[in-house]
Amino acid sequence: MSSILDRASRNFLWQHPWQLALAIVGIALGVAVVISIDLAMESSLTAFEQAGKAFSGTATHRIIAGDGGLDERLYTRLRVEQGIQKIAPVASAYVQLTEQTEESFRLIGIDPLIEKSLQAVWQQQQKANKTSVFLTRLLSEPNTALMSEQSAQRLHLKINDDFTVMADSREQRLKVIGLLAPDNAVSEQVLARLLITDIATAQEVLGLFGRLSSIEVVLDKNRPEILAQIGKVLPANALLISTDSQSQSMREMTRAFSINLKAMGLLSLLVGMFLIYNTMTFLVVQRRRLIGSLRAIGVTRRQIFKLIIGEAFLLAIIGTLIGIALGIALGQGLLYLISETINAIYFRIDTTSLMVSPVQIGKGVLLGIGATLLAVLPPAFEATRFSPVTVLTRSQLESGSRRLIKVAGLISLVLIAGGMALAFFSGKSISLGLASIFLLLFGFALLTPNFTLLSMRLIERLFGRFLGILWRLPPRMISAEISRTGIAIAALMIAVAATIGMDLMIGSFRQTVAQWLQASLRADLYVSLPGEKMTADKILADHRLKEKLAELPNVQMLSSVLHTKIITDDEFTKVSVFELNAKSKKGFIFKHKVGDDLWNRFEQRQTVIVTEPYAYHHDISIGQKILLQTAQGNEPFEVIGIYADYSGDQGHLAMSRHNFQHYWSDLGYSGIGVYAKDGTDLQQLENQLSKLVTAEQSVKSDRAIYKASMEMFEQTFTITETLRWLSAAIAFTGVFSALMALQFERTRQLGILRAIGITPRQLTALIFGETGLMGLTAGLFAIPAGNVVAYVLIFVVYQRSFGWTMAFYFNPWVIYQGLALAFIAALFAGIFPALKMAKTKPAEALRTE
Amino acid sequence: MTTEAAITIQQLSKSYQESGRQHEIFSKLDMQVRRGEFIVLFGRSGSGKSTFLNLVSGIDPPDRGKVIINGINLTGLTEHERTLFRRHHIGFVFQSYNLIPTLTVAENLLLPLELIKRITVKDKDKVAGLLARLNFADRLDSYPDRLSGGEQQRVAIARALIHDPDVILADEPTGNLDLDTGKQVLELLDTLVKKAGKTMIMATHSQEVIGMADRIFSIHNRSLVSR
Structure with missing residues (x-):
């Protein structure tokens, strides 16, 4: 592509920095939300897996027991009677450091004599001779422990310093005899909340006399019969599992939670794609004269297509890179919320810092660029259709759009019907359940322009006679530029529908849980042990x-x-x-x-x-x-x-x-x-x-337990709430972007109004009237869409994800809030364009073409 | 036409900035237009004709000098006051017609009236009557994009006159029209504006208008020259 051709187009873009910035913001926010969820979720689970590897090392299997733990004689039987050498006993539990910090540490008791063969993560970072020294001291000196250099620094401890740990109200003094030096971020995280002691010390600290938490087994591939050998002597409360399958089952356990979070991320991306589509379409339509001129001097359709795609690609790269940086920052925040939720619902994981892998970054890059290019395809094709001879007028473009809107209306009905069918006839699949919500939302989004046209006609018919000519303008402007206003309304509608759907679902869930708690809590007081x-x-x-x-x-x-x-x-x-x-x-x-x-x-x-x-x-x-x-x-x-x-x-x-x-x-x-x-x-x-x-131990009244349980309930939904607001923020950016572009495009029209005597205040009111109507339309259409989303969330997605059934509780306040959110968001989005247009001098506006 | 001055322009100057440099469009213009007078302003493209009309209407403030219409000095008014003045006293006809595309033909005419007062049945009859005179009786509810260029300009002229302003400013009203349609539009302006005793300044390239004008000026070397 020639550089002059590039420049002709790019100069236009530079003259519209706001629109460029908003397109980049759309891409960046969409990518950021998806990537942050992925990073935070993966970091939480990886932290859990890595913590396991801290002491399992090369172990392929693990013998674990229920709450009674393992009798340590089992270890002796395996080693002495069965002659299995590559096994290591572990006693482990969480302890509290009483003096330096409120933090809890995982205390792991190992057998120093055989630990070396396991090559656990904590050993891998140390020099061989250093490890030997540590192991010898652990064995020879009672009540001694190893911890990471970073932990020691954080707790202001040095070698040979004493500290107190507490487990089950039992206190014990331990001495730091060695500091472990992690050499990468992963091992640093693994060791951050870890104390390593000799197994006898651990049993004493934890009160596990004669008991073990697990036995780590390194299975020789050439000797599979060992598994059977172990199986024979296992007691009834013990299981031999592979370490891989254990981490797999942890992932399986959190799968539904993870899928639901990722779906929320994709929802943000979907709203972001609307934003990109909207902005790029504007940029194409505004350049119709330029593109027409280029076509007239011999630029081919393919070159025009390449030009638009090339620009989008550039925007996608910039937006994606910003999105990845934002995603990493956002991921840090989400990590805490996700870890807390996993802690509350599934299993204990320590809050860690974010681990960023090249694969996840790669996923973000592909997603950002892919989504942008997909969103840009329709306007790129639209650009190739501009005639080199006649430049289409706004109304010609709109009449073409109206035909498309009719077709979109029909497609939307198919999508909505398909979404409902998918929701109820997709077995137990969570992903298909969520996919049905996407289909439904997309269907409602495609129906939005038709609904908007209908609403504007209805408003005019009902209120037209009472409104002056000036106040007939806002609904007319929305209808007249439906190809642009429709997309902004659709993006806002999706975000508000998702909000209404989530609110109704959470409200129904809250009500169900409250009723269940009230029914279940029959005692007057509860003693927790x-x-x-x-x-x-x-x-x-x-x-x-x-x-x-x-x-x-x-x-x-x-x-x-x-x-x-x-x-x-x-x-x-x-x-x-x-x-x-x-x-x-x-x-x-x-x-x-x-x-x-x-x-x-x-x-x-x-x-x-x-x-x-x-x-x-x-x-x-x-x-x-x-x-x-x-x-x-x-x-x-x-x-x-x-x-x-x-x-x-x-x-x-x-x-x-x-x-x-x-x-x-x-x-x-x-x-x-x-x-x-x-x-x-x-x-x-x-x-x-x-x-x-x-x-x-603690004593709590039924009321206190009810309150604490409901607080826990709210806490588990904090992450959902956060993500919901993020997609609402993206939708807001979308409406803001669309309104900005719309107002810029109709600068001249607004200039004429000023020329014939409309004051800046009246102009501001007109723009607010238009944006308010757009918000109300989005809010009104989000009501049925949100209710359908809530229905599918409650009876399909949540039941499949968690196995819970709950009643659908309709809360009119959720509807009012949704409506208010849409209205206020649209009004807010209109503030800047309204002020800008009111400040624009009519003479300047009239010069604009 | 009376001898009383409808528009007085004194020492009017205007410049604009481009690439950090000041460009003077015109300097120290003086002019007096009598009530009911039809002034034609010639000038090559970019000579400042549109800017001059913008200054006269109060759309744009001058750098220096005065624009006095009906004894009111526009340059002494605030932006808001100028807007209200324009609303009552000025009718504008643009080269690109500039009808509001989202309003019907009748509504485009009613809008200037609505800005001044509450619309009555009498106003609606007035609009219908004026449009009937222009052969638009059956197209009151049509939108501008359904009309040809000439038709749009006829509606634009009607809009400029409907609220009975003292001054009509027309900026290249035939610039986008073919010769025949242009002639028709000029005749219409002549009929409606001149016969109604309105004061009019028209910026144009069209020679057809020469016979209709009371006085002709052109902007040359940043000055107003009488021809």
């Missing part, structure tokens, strides 16, 4: 506490729960073990009709009830039997009920304590419900209970 369930001390203490509680004069009765894990189908399944009373039984909301003998069967026979998410994810129905691994082998437990539970999305089983104790060993309690006698002063009773519990 946290801590590692491996320790014999704890079990004994739990029982003593329960006895004391029962003896209190104002206590009518108690209920209890133990949250633990049982092996089923070669994986750990969460189980809640209940000791129920007449009141607490009423706290279960079953998803089906329940017979009178359910609780009798629950207590007396080999039965379980399962939560709704568990039944959904495992395709479980009433009457089905689940094989649970006991010390006597696999035992079938009949499912006699499915009940609502919103405490987690993986679901769990529930069985009576009577059943549990018949097959598994006692693990104490996780919580005790206290039911007061009538007329008891609950505050007094709470004070009384508080005196009986340890610092780790």
Whole structure:
């Protein structure tokens, strides 16, 4: 392409820096949101995997147990009796550093004699002789620990300094005997919250006398029989799993959450694409005279096409690079929110810093450039259609657009119908469920110009006679330039519909959870008994506490729960073990009709009830039997009920304590419900209970638990809210960009109005009238679209993602807020163009062509 | 035509900046236009004819000098006051017609009236009557883009007159029209404006207008020259 041709076009672009900047902003914001979610999500999960590798090193497999932990004699049996050499015992749990910081550290106890062969991450960064020194000192000096140089610096500790750690109200002094020097960002993160001690020290600190958290196994590929050998001696509560499959299952667990977040990111990109399309179309249409002239002097259609695509490519590169930088910054913020949500719903991960990989950057580049080029294709084709002889007038262009809008209307109906069909006939696929929302939103977006034309006609018909000529202008201007206003309204409509949909869904969810909590919290006070369930001390203490509680004069009765894990189908399944009373039984909301003998069967026979998410994810129905691994082998437990539970999305089983104790060993309690006698002063009773519990344990009223649970609920949606506002911000930029371009394009028309005597204030009011109407139209159309989105989110996406069913609660306030958001956003977007146009001198405006 | 001055221009100067340099368009122009007089302003492209009309109408303020219409010095008014003055006292006819594309023919005519007062049935009848005289009786509800150039300019002339302004300013009203249509437009202006006793300044290239004008001026070397 000739450079002069380039210059002819580029000079035009330089004269419109606002539009150029807004196109770049559109690309940058879309890319930033997608990339930030990807980076934050991947960093959280990678941190979890890397933390595992901190001590697993080259281990291929891991022996783990439920809450009882592993008996350390298993290690001896494997090593001595079975002759398996490449195994390493690990005792690990979280501890609190009491003096220097509030931070919790993961304490890992290793066997220094064999640790070296495992080549765990912490060793890889050290010199061989240094590692040997560390291991020898760990072995020879009791109560010693290693930590990273960065941690030591943060905690102001030096070699040979002492510090105190606390686990389960047990305090222990440890001495720093070595500092680990990570040589890259990943190992720095892995070691940031890690303490390494000899296994005996760890067992003492953590109270795991005679118990292990896991045994790491390095499997020789040439000796697969070792797996069978291990299998033979494994106790009933232990599992041999591959380290890969463990991290895989963690990813699987968070898959639904991850897909939903990424969909939110893509929504932002979709809105961003509207913005790019809009801006590029403007830039093409504004250059119709220039393009016509170029065609007249012999520039081919292909050259015009290349010219537009070339410009878009340049914009895409600039926008994408800015977007990646923004995405990394935004990712830092999102990382905390995502880690918190994963912590609250799934498993414990430490907050880390963002890890940026070239693959993710590559994905961002492809996405940014790909989305821009896709959005630019229609205007690029439009540019090639400009005649070299006659330059199309605005009205000619618009009449062409109106034909397209009619076709788009028909396509939109197909998309909406297709979206609904996809939503309800796509099995259990979350991705297809989300894809249906995209189809629906896109369908509604394509229908927006038709809806806008209809609305403007209706406004005129209803209010035209009451409005003066001047005030007929705003709806007329919107209709007259529908090819431009329609896109801006559609972009705003998508963002507001997504907001309404998410708000209705979150509101419905909140209401459902609130009702569930109110129904479930039957006791007056709850005693929480946290801590590692491996320790014999704890079990004994739990029982003593329960006895004391029962003896209190104002206590009518108690209920209890133990949250633990049982092996089923070669994986750990969460189980809640209940000791129920007449009141607490009423706290279960079953998803089906329940017979009178359910609780009798629950207590007396080999039965379980399962939560709704568990039944959904495992395709479980009433009457089905689940094989649970006991010390006597696999035992079938009949499912006699499915009940609502919103405490987690993986679901769990529930069985009576009577059943549990018949097959598994006692693990104490996780919580005790206290039911007061009538007329008891609950505050007094709470004070009384508080005196009986340890610092780790807590006493909370049903109201306090309700409040804390609802706060946790809100916290898990913080990330969703944040992303929603980001896409609204992009839509706002889109409307702003469209309005700016529109006003610039009609500068002359506004100049004529000024020439015939319209004051700047009237002109401002006209522009606000137009933008306000655009906002209202977007808001009004977002109401049905948002309701459809909410419906699909509640009954399709969330059910498939998490297995929860919830009722649809219509909240009119959400609608008013959506409407207000659209109206105010559009008005705000109109401020600058209105002020600019009001300030433009009519003589200048009249000179503009 | 009366001897009373409708427009008085004193020492009018205007310049603009381009690439950091000051370009003077004209300097110290003086002119008096009597009420009902038809002034034609000739000049090559870029000589400043449109700028002159913009200054007279108060669309653009001068650098120096005065524009006095009906005894009111426009240069002493604020932007807002000039706009209100224009609304009441000036009718503008542009080369590119400049009808509001989103308003119908009738609405384009009603808009200047609405800016002055509440529209009555009488006003609507006035618009209908004027348009009927221009053979637009059946096209009141048509939009400008449905009209030919000549038709649009006829509507634009009607719009300039509908609110009964004292002064009509016409900037190359035939510039975009063919010879025949241009003649028709000039005849219309002559009929409607001159016979209504309005004062008019028309900037044009058209020689056809010479016979209609009371006085002819041109802008030459930044000065106003009588011909």
